[in-house]
Amino acid sequence: MSHEPLRDPPRLLDASSTDPLLRDALRVVRTDTPELASLNALADGVQHAISNPGVTTTVASATGGSALKLVLAAVVACAGMYGAYRLATATAERAAPRDIEAPPAAPPVAIDRPHTATTARPTLDQPTAPVPTHVPTEEPRDPGREPLAPSPTRLLPLAPAPVTRVHTTIPHRERARPKLAQPEAAAEASRDEQVTTRQESKRGEDEVTLLESAQRMLQDNPQGALERLSEHRERFPSGAFAQEREALYIDALQRVGRTGEARSRARAFLESWPQSPHRARIQRLIDGE
Amino acid sequence: MFRVPWPMTALAMSEYEPETSAELSATAQAVVRVDERAFRQLVIEHGPHVRRLVRSLGIGESELDDVCQETFIVVHRRLHTFEGRSALRTWLFGIALRVASDYRSKAYRRREQPTELLPELQHGATAEHALERKQAWSLIESLIAPLSEERRQVFVLYEIAELSMPEIATLLACPLQTAYSRLHAAREHVERAMAALRRKEQGR
Secondary structure, three states, rough: OOOOOOOOOOOOOOOOOHHHHHHHHHHHOOOOOOOHHHHHHHHHHHHHHHHHHHHHHHHHHOOOOHHHHHHHHHHHHHHHHHHHHHHHHHHHHHHHHHHOOOOOOOOOOHHHHHHHHHHHHOOOOOOOOOOOOOOOOHHHHHHHHHOOOOOOHHHHHHHHOOOOOOOOOHHHHHHHHOOOOOHHHHHHHHHHHHHHHHHHHHHHHHHHHHHHHHHHHOOOOOHHHHHHHHHHHHHHHOOHHHHHHHEEEEEEEEHHHOOOHHHHHHHHHHOOOOOOHHHHHHHHHHOOO | OOOHHHOOOOOOHHOOOOOHHOOOOOHHHHHHHHHHHHHHHHHHHHHHHHHHHHHOOOHHHHHHHHHHHHHHHHHHHHHHHHOOOOOOHHHHHHHHHHHHHHHHHHHHHHOOOOOOOOOOOOOOOHHHHHHHHHHHHHHHHHHHOOOOOHHHHHHHHHHOOOOHHHHHHHHHHOOOHHHHOOOOOHHHHHHHHHHHHHHHHHOO
C-alpha cells in the first residue's frame, strides 16, 4: 500500500469549517465518561458472568464471527442462570415486598426455595472449603439459631461505607426473565442447577449462601440476620452482593426497631446506588414507611 | 498502561475447572484473585472508551450496560488471543464493534423501541451536564443514524474514538483507501445534514 497522498484529514472537531454546534457536540461526546459507580457496576457484572463456569469452556476455543455468536449465546445463558440464581437470593425475595405494599412481607417460599435442599443435607456443601477466610458459619445451623440476644459487636464493621458500586446490568437481565411461578419440575431442575453451580464455585457459594441465610432469618430473627450480614461484610467487603447485603441490612434494622439507623443507611444507599432495583423499596423506607 | 501476565490470566480464569479450583493451593488462589483484580482494572480503565464507542454505534442508553458487559466478557475469553500487534484499546474496539453490531441486528429483529425516550436518571448539580451530554449525543445520533453501518463505523472510530485511519483500516479489515472513502462519504453526509438542520432552524 503506497498511498502517499493519503493523510488523515483534520478531524471535524479540529477543522475550522465544522459547524460550531457539531464541534461542541463532538467534544462533549468524546469526553463523556461514566461515573465510577457505573464502571464498578460494569466490572461487577462482568466478573459475575465470568465466574459462572457454564461459559468458560465454550468460549475459550471460540474464534471468528460465528464463534462470537456462540459466545453471546453462552453469555445469555450464563446471565440467565445467574438471574435465576439471584432471583432465589436477593431479588426475588425483595421483589415481593416491593410489589406488595406491606413491609414485613418476606415470602418464605421464595426465600427458602434455593436452599431447602441444602438445609436438608447439613454440612454437605462445605466440608472441605479450602479458603482460608472461611469462617465457621454453616448454613444448616441457621434454622436452629432463631431466638438470639442482640450482639451489637458484630454490627460495627457494617458502616454504610464507601460503597460505590451499582448493579445496573445484572438486575436488568433479571428483569428480562420470568421471575416467579416456575413450574415445580423446572424449579427442581433449576435448584439442582443452582446447587451444582454452587458446588463448582466455592467462593461464590460462600458469599451467596451466607447472604441467603441472612435472608431466611430476616423475618423471624432479624437480629440474627444482622449478624449474618455483618459477617458477610467482613468476609466479602468488596463482594458483588454489597448492594443486596446493604438492602437486607436496612430491612433488618427496620425490623429490629432501629429505624433511625435504617433511614440514614437508606439515604446512603440511594446515594451509592441511584439506579438500584431496590431503589423503590429503600425510598419507601425513607419516606416513612 | 497496566500490565498483567496475560497468559496467566487466560490460564487462571479460563482453563481452571471449577472443581479443581477448590483444590488450588493458597498461592494459586492468590494468583487468581490478583488476576481478577487486574481484569477488573482493565474494565474500569477501558470501560469509558468502550462505552462511548458502543453508544456512538447506535446502542441505546438502556442497552448500553448490557452491550458493554458482553463486550468485556468476550474480551476476557479472548484475552489469550491478544498478541499485542495493535494497541490493547484498538483490540478492545474490534470486539466492541462486533458485539454492538450483533446486538443491533438482534435489536432490529426484536423491533426494539428507541431507547432515547428513556430519560437518564440524574440528580442535583449533574443534571445540567447530563442535559448537555444528552443533547450532544442526540445531535450526533441524528446526524449519523442514516449512515450505513460501514460508514458509521469509520466515522465514529475516527471522529469520536480518535483512532488513526490506518488503525481503522486494520480494525475493519478493509483497504486503507476504502476506509478513506467511507470516511469521506460519511463526513459529507454529516455536514450536509448539519447544514440542513441549520437551515431548518433559521426557517423557524
